[in-house]
Amino acid sequence: MASITPWRQLLLDSIQANKHLRHSEYFQLATVKENGRPANRTVVFRGFIQGTEKLQFTTDARSQKIEEIKTQAFGEICWYFTDSREQFRIGGFLNVIGNAETNPLRLKIREQAWFQSSLDSRLQFAGPSPGIPCVKNGPDDNTTPKLDPAEGPVENFCLVTLEPQEVDYLNLRKMKRYSFVKTGDFSWTQRELIP
């Protein structure tokens, strides 16, 4: 099992301290588009991959971020905790576990994430493609997707992991800032910075 690195302990503490706020589970993920411009959206944190430092979230295979990750596999999370006034900027490698995955362990992780999602969340992956224009009064207008709660992940369900390489922590209440940089498989350096 991975030891708890200093930044991860800080993050776990922040999650705990802000637990009463539903939006404290949301962070913003920046990626880079094929045209070299940045993209930024809110994503729901789905916990760490057990025994690792990798953060996980889910997405639809038809969403733009899948293409963006193919172009540039490095992403940056900005996670601001509104109550404790702490910000984590977490840069790292993004990895998509989709329907075409063949590794049994990774398929298992994807399946676990599926069953940990609410039924409402799951239904979104079975519905029409997110981000395409609505067709009013079209033939599919009244189709509500149905799902058996016992059924495993649908084709469009993807689990994405971010493996942190650098973390910038800012505490606006204490006016403290720390930088953590990964230097090896299990080692990180830590430096205090001017906020």
Next chain:
Amino acid sequence: MASITPWRQLLLDSIQANKHLRHSEYFQLATVKENGRPANRTVVFRGFIQGTEKLQFTTDARSQKIEEIKTQAFGEICWYFTDSREQFRIGGFLNVIGNAETNPLRLKIREQAWFQSSLDSRLQFAGPSPGIPCVKNGPDDNTTPKLDPAEGPVENFCLVTLEPQEVDYLNLRKMKRYSFVKTGDFSWTQRELIP
């Protein structure tokens, strides 16, 4: 004066509806680094440039985003309103108004932003460079910067504007999503999308 475009009315309504929450003034700005990787951080909204659709915020001339904007002038804001559960993704051109500015109108706008900032905010621009390592017990350790409240902007104070080109609006409560794309100097198209 610019007419109020549909996305801007939505945004003004959200700002108003979430006004009781201090953090509703904060959004996340994604830029692209020289190495092609994304950067993402929380920024404080400082209002629109009067009579325009340009959003403004302030930054330090010594901060990394200044270099990033030189590399890639397009940025994307992700602004999530926690109470009303609305997200605005606003992509547009970033423009920095710094100390070397010569245009009198732009210098005036920068000066206004300076005086609209709190004294505490202003002091940060007069202090040591943000993001550099702290030097403990160094010769400058106890130096507290001083500023005359009547004095104009210090050298490091920059105003940044973002001129929106595309806006993606998502309302998680109503499960509605709209896309707005700028098609001309004063014209936008609007489409409803699958959320």
